[in-house]
Amino acid sequence: MTEGSGPSVVVEGIGKSYRLYPDPRARLKELLCFGRKKFHTEKWALRDISFELWPGQALGVIGINGAGKSTLLKILTGTSRQNEGNFRLNGTVSSMLELGAGFHPEFSGKENIYMNAAVQGIPRAQVKERYDEIAAFSELGEFLERPVRTYSSGMAMRLGFAASMLVNPDILILDEVLAVGDAHFQKKCMDKFAEYRSADKTILFVSHSVYHIREICDRAIWIHEGKMVMDGDPIAVTDEYENILLKLQADYAMRREGPEGEMVRGLAAIDAVTLHLGNEAEPRREFQTGDDLCLRFRYVNPEEGEPVFPMIAVLRNDGTLVFASRPERPLVTSTEPQEVVMRAPDLRLLAGEYEVAAYITDKSAAHFIDQRQGAARFKVSHQGLHKGIYLAETSWETPVGSRKDEKGG
Numbered sequence: 001m002t003e004g005s006g007p008s009v010v011v012e013g014i015g016k017s018y019r020l021y022p023d024p025r026a027r028l029k030e031l032l033c034f035g036r037k038k039f040h041t042e043k044w045a046l047r048d049i050s051f052e053l054w055p056g057q058a059l060g061v062i063g064i065n066g067a068g069k070s071t072l073l074k075i076l077t078g079t080s081r082q083n084e085g086n087f088r089l090n091g092t093v094s095s096m097l098e099l100g101a102g103f104h105p106e107f108s109g110k111e112n113i114y115m116n117a118a119v120q121g122i123p124r125a126q127v128k129e130r131y132d133e134i135a136a137f138s139e140l141g142e143f144l145e146r147p148v149r150t151y152s153s154g155m156a157m158r159l160g161f162a163a164s165m166l167v168n169p170d171i172l173i174l175d176e177v178l179a180v181g182d183a184h185f186q187k188k189c190m191d192k193f194a195e196y197r198s199a200d201k202t203i204l205f206v207s208h209s210v211y212h213i214r215e216i217c218d219r220a221i222w223i224h225e226g227k228m229v230m231d232g233d234p235i236a237v238t239d240e241y242e243n244i245l246l247k248l249q250a251d252y253a254m255r256r257e258g259p260e261g262e263m264v265r266g267l268a269a270i271d272a273v274t275l276h277l278g279n280e281a282e283p284r285r286e287f288q289t290g291d292d293l294c295l296r297f298r299y300v301n302p303e304e305g306e307p308v309f310p311m312i313a314v315l316r317n318d319g320t321l322v323f324a325s326r327p328e329r330p331l332v333t334s335t336e337p338q339e340v341v342m343r344a345p346d347l348r349l350l351a352g353e354y355e356v357a358a359y360i361t362d363k364s365a366a367h368f369i370d371q372r373q374g375a376a377r378f379k380v381s382h383q384g385l386h387k388g389i390y391l392a393e394t395s396w397e398t399p400v401g402s403r404k405d406e407k408g409g
Contacts, residue, residue, distance in 0.1 A: 006090060008171050008202035009053035009076070013085035016046040016071050016226075045071045046226045049085070055170070058193065058203035060217035060234055062210070062241055068226040069206045073175050076204070091170025091202075096160050105149035109140055109159050112148055116163045127166060138162035139185065154185075161189055172196055175206045190216060210238040211319055239374035268308045271298035271337045273358045273375040289351070289382040289391055293344040299360060302335045308360050308369055310340055317353040322389055326365065348391045351382040 019040040021027045026039035046068045053059050061069050074080035076087060077095045103112045113134060117127045135144055138158045143151065151159065157178075164172075172193075178186050193203060193216050207213055213220055213234050220237040222230040230237050274283040276294040287293060297310045307330035314322045325342060332338060358375035359368050382391070 005055075007052040007054050008057075008090050009051075009059075009204065010088040010090075011049055011051050011076075011085070012087065014046055014049040014072065014075060014082050014087060015044065015084035016068070016075060016080065017042045017044045017083045019043075044226050046075075046082075046223075049223070049228055051221060051228075051231065053202050053204065055200040055202055056197055057219060058197055058205060058217040060213035060220040060237075061204070061206045061223060062208070062213055062220060062238060063223040064245070067223045069223055070175055071226075072223070073173055073204070073206055077173055089171055092167070093171045093173060094164050094167040094169035095173040096164060096175065103148045103156070103159065106147055108146055109138075109144040109148060109151070110135075112159065113144075113163050113166075117166050120167060122166050130166065134162045134165055137165060137188070158185060161192075165192075169201065171202045171204070173204045176208070178207065178209060178212050186212075210242060213238055214317070235374065235377070242373040243371070267303050268301040268306070268331065268360050269299065269370045270358050270360060270372050270375070271300060273297055273312070273356060273372065275356070275376050275378050285378050287347060287349075287378060287380050289347060289349060289380060289384075291347045293347045295342040295344070295356065295376075297340045297342065297358065298337050299331055299340075300335060300337055301331045301333050301360075304333050307363050309363065309365070311359040311361050311365065312342060312375075313357045313359070314349075315355050315357060316389060317355065320389070322349065322354065326361070330363070331360070347380070349380045350386055350388055350391055351380055352389065353377070353379050 020043050021030075021040050030037065030039040049068075049072060051059070061072065063069050071080065073095070075082050076089065077093065104115065107115065110131075113131070114124060114127055118124070138144070138161075140155060140158055140162075143155060144159075148156065148159070178189060190212070193205075196203060203216065205213070205216055217234045220230075220232070220234040221228055222237050222241050230240055274296045275285070275287075276282070276296065277284055277287065278292040278294060280294075295312060297312070299310065301308060309326055309330050311324065311326040313324040316322060327340065327342075331340065354377070355374050356376040356378075358372045360370045361368055384391075
C-alpha cells in the first residue's frame with residue numbers, strides 16, 4: 001500500500017452502547033413484551049469517535065481502565081459491532097487483543113503456531129519454512145514443545161508476537177502487548193514496530209504506558225468515558241493525560257477543611273516553568289553540556305499559614321530520574337504570580353532528551369498541592385566521547401612500576 005492510495009484506517013462517528021438490566025428477570029420481561037416496554041438503561045462505552053490513519057503512521061490510544069480503548073479495537077477487528085458510525089480498513093489486518101487469545105492451552109507452542117497460521121489461511125509449508133526464524137524471535141527454546149497452559153503471561157506474549165510475524169499485514173492492531181515481558185523482549189518488539197513503520201505499515205496501539213506511546217507513535221488520542229478528549233502529538237497528549245491523573249490521585253492531599261467542615265481545594269498553584277541559558281530573558285530548549293542552566297518557577301500562593309515548597313525533578317525521556325531539587329525556604333504568600341529561580345551552573349548532563357516535572361509540596365514533601373508532568377522539556381548536546389546521563393569528574397592514573405621502561409622496550 002502506498003501513501004497515495006488513501007488512508008489505511010477511517011473511523012467515522014463510532015459509537016457502542018450496552019444494555020444494563022437490574023436483574024435477569026428484567027431481561028426476560030423485556031423479551032416477553034416484545035420491546036414495547038424497556039427494562040434496561042443504556043450505557044455508552046464509546047461515542048462519536050472519529051479519526052484517519054495513513055500508511056506509515058502509528059497511533060497510540062491512551063486512557064484509564066474502562067475508557068473504551070479495547071472496545072474500539074474489538075470493533076475494528078470485527079469481534080464486536082458498533083451501534084452507530086462506520087469504519088473502513090484498507091489492507092490486510094493482524095491483531096493481538098488479548099494475551100493467549102486464539103491459542104489452545106493443551107497444545108504446545110509449536111502446535112499453536114501452526115494452528116494459528118492455518119486459521120489465517122497460511123500454508124503449512126510457509127510456516128515450516130519460517131519456523132526457525134519465528135522460534136528464534138520468541139526465545140522460548142524448549143518451551144515451544146510444552147503446553148501453552150504452562151506459560152507465564154510474558155511467555156504467552158512472546159508466542160503471540162512471534163506468531164504474528166507469519167502475517168505481513170498492512171495494519172497492525174495491538175492491545176497492551178508490551179504490558180508484560182522483560183525489557184529485552186520489549187526492545188525487540190519496538191524495533192519490529194519501527195521496521196513495520198518504515199515499510200509503510202499502519203499501527204494502532206493501545207497502552208497504559210506513556211513511554212511506549214511516546215516511543216512508538218507519531219500521534220496519540222486520549223479517550224475518557226467513551227469520548228475522545230484529545231488528539232495530537234504523543235508528548236502533548238500524554239503530558240495532559242498524566243497531569244489529569246496526578247490531579248485525581250492527589251485530590252485529597254490538595255484539599256483543606258473549611259470553617260464549617262466543607263472541603264475546599266488548596267490554592268497554591270504552579271503558573272509556569274521556563275528554562276534559560278544564564279540570565280537570558282528568552283526561554284530555550286537546547287543546551288550544551290557545561291552551560292549555565294537557569295530554571296524559572298512561577299507560582300501563586302494565596303494561603304496564609306500553610307508553608308509550601310517548590311520542587312522540580314529532571315527525568316530522561318525514558319522516565320529515569322536524574323535528580324530532584326527543593327529549596328529550604330517556603331514560597332511566599334501572594335495572590336499575584338511570583339517567581340523563584342533554580343540555577344545549575346556548569347550543567348553536567350550528557351547528550352539526550354530530558355523533561356522537568358514541577359511540584360508544589362507541603363513541608364514534608366509527602367503531599368503534592370500542585371504538579372505538572374512535562375512542565376518543560378529540553379535537549380542537551382555533548383561534543384565529547386562520554387556516554388550516559390551525567391558527566392562525572394574523573395581522572396586516570398598509571399601506578400608506579402606498572403609501565404615498561406621505554407628504553408628497555
